[in-house]
Amino acid sequence: MPAARLAGVDIQRRELAARFVELHREGCFLLPNAWDAGSARVLESAGFPAVATTSAGVAFSLGRPDHDYGGDRIDRDTMMGRIGEIAAELRVAVSADLEDGFGQAPETVAETITMTLGAGAAGGNIEDFTGDRSRPLYDPELSADRIRAARQAVDAAGEPFVLVGRTDVLLTGGPLAEAVDRANAYLAAGADCAFVPGAADAATIGTLVKEIDGPLNVVMGLTGGDLSLAELRELGVRRVTVGGSIARTMYAQLLGAARELAERGTFSYAEAQLPQSDLNELFRR
Numbered sequence: 001m002p003a004a005r006l007a008g009v010d011i012q013r014r015e016l017a018a019r020f021v022e023l024h025r026e027g028c029f030l031l032p033n034a035w036d037a038g039s040a041r042v043l044e045s046a047g048f049p050a051v052a053t054t055s056a057g058v059a060f061s062l063g064r065p066d067h068d069y070g071g072d073r074i075d076r077d078t079m080m081g082r083i084g085e086i087a088a089e090l091r092v093a094v095s096a097d098l099e100d101g102f103g104q105a106p107e108t109v110a111e112t113i114t115m116t117l118g119a120g121a122a123g124g125n126i127e128d129f130t131g132d133r134s135r136p137l138y139d140p141e142l143s144a145d146r147i148r149a150a151r152q153a154v155d156a157a158g159e160p161f162v163l164v165g166r167t168d169v170l171l172t173g174g175p176l177a178e179a180v181d182r183a184n185a186y187l188a189a190g191a192d193c194a195f196v197p198g199a200a201d202a203a204t205i206g207t208l209v210k211e212i213d214g215p216l217n218v219v220m221g222l223t224g225g226d227l228s229l230a231e232l233r234e235l236g237v238r239r240v241t242v243g244g245s246i247a248r249t250m251y252a253q254l255l256g257a258a259r260e261l262a263e264r265g266t267f268s269y270a271e272a273q274l275p276q277s278d279l280n281e282l283f284r285r
Contacts, residue, residue, distance in 0.1 A: 016091075016092060016122060018160040020049075020160070021160045021162055021192075023050065024162055024215050024238060028229070028237050029239060032242055032246065033243055033245075035060070036057075036058075037089040040090055041283055045282055050122070052096070060247055062078070073099070073131060079099075080119050083096045084119040094122060094123075095121060095123035095164075096123065097125055098124045098126055098127075101150070104130075113161075125164040126147060126165060127195075128143040128167050129168040129171070129172070145189070147163070147191050154190075162192045164192065165183065165191030166186075166196075167186065169196070170199060176204060183195075183216075184214075193214065193216070195217040200223065202235060209237060215238035217240070218239075218240055219240075221245030221246075257269035
């Protein structure tokens with residue numbers, strides 16, 4: 001790509017990233033999660049101001065587990081490749097699911113943030129889930145150090161970027177008070193937004209909004225959920241994601257089609273498909 005065009009791309013990405021940062025200043029917005037360039041383009045076409053990635057969706061697309069105990073998680077280079085593919089295809093900002101930063105050491109987390117910026121993302125989550133059943137979460141002090149290192153990497157780059165500190169206390173069966181403490185510690189360490197997955201009811205989310213000293217991201221769609229975006233806005237939530245729920249819905253359709261073919265030899269699943277002409281039109285630049 002010629003240098004002049006590269007400069008233009010960089011300026012455009014910087015503008016998108018700056019607008020993404022502004023979305024976190026006030027109000028409430030929905031940030032849906034994609035797992036490849038095609039799913040991201042579909043979400044972009046619906047008019048969302050930005051798109052996030054989902055580590056679950058990426059993992060499933062590669063036939064791998066996600067947020068599980070044990071090995072076999074997606075490696076950093078593979079995830080960066082997918083983030084880069086998505087960012088290159090979109091005309092809106094991309095926020096990346098960076099799991100635990102792909103390593104325990106703060107220095108590794110900082111490297112991951114630098115690579116994420118290089119891939120074209122305008123934001124990223126760093127979580128405290130270890131994948132180790134004997135120690136599901138990183139120690140609070142180390143977790144804060146990891147966020148601090150990420151913040152330093154963002155500041156060193158000098159680019160607009162939304163750093164999200166995610167705590168998986170609720171997902172691992174811990175108390176709400178610990179989730180609040182960890183979220184506030186990550187904000188104090190330099191996160192721009194706190195993310196507490198596992199909070200899905202109004203009472204819990206209301207408590208988080210009240211006790212967390214910064215913008216809050218919640219994830220909906222893990223179990224369906226009764227709260228609407230309007231209700232979440234009323235509660236004071238700043239950002240709403242849907243994690244791997246869209247990907248899991250797609251895989252439910254795929255599994256249903258596979259079973260119909262294998263067990264009945266019929267093709268009724270195809271009645272719900274999008275026409276190729278519609279997809280061609282959607283994906284045509």
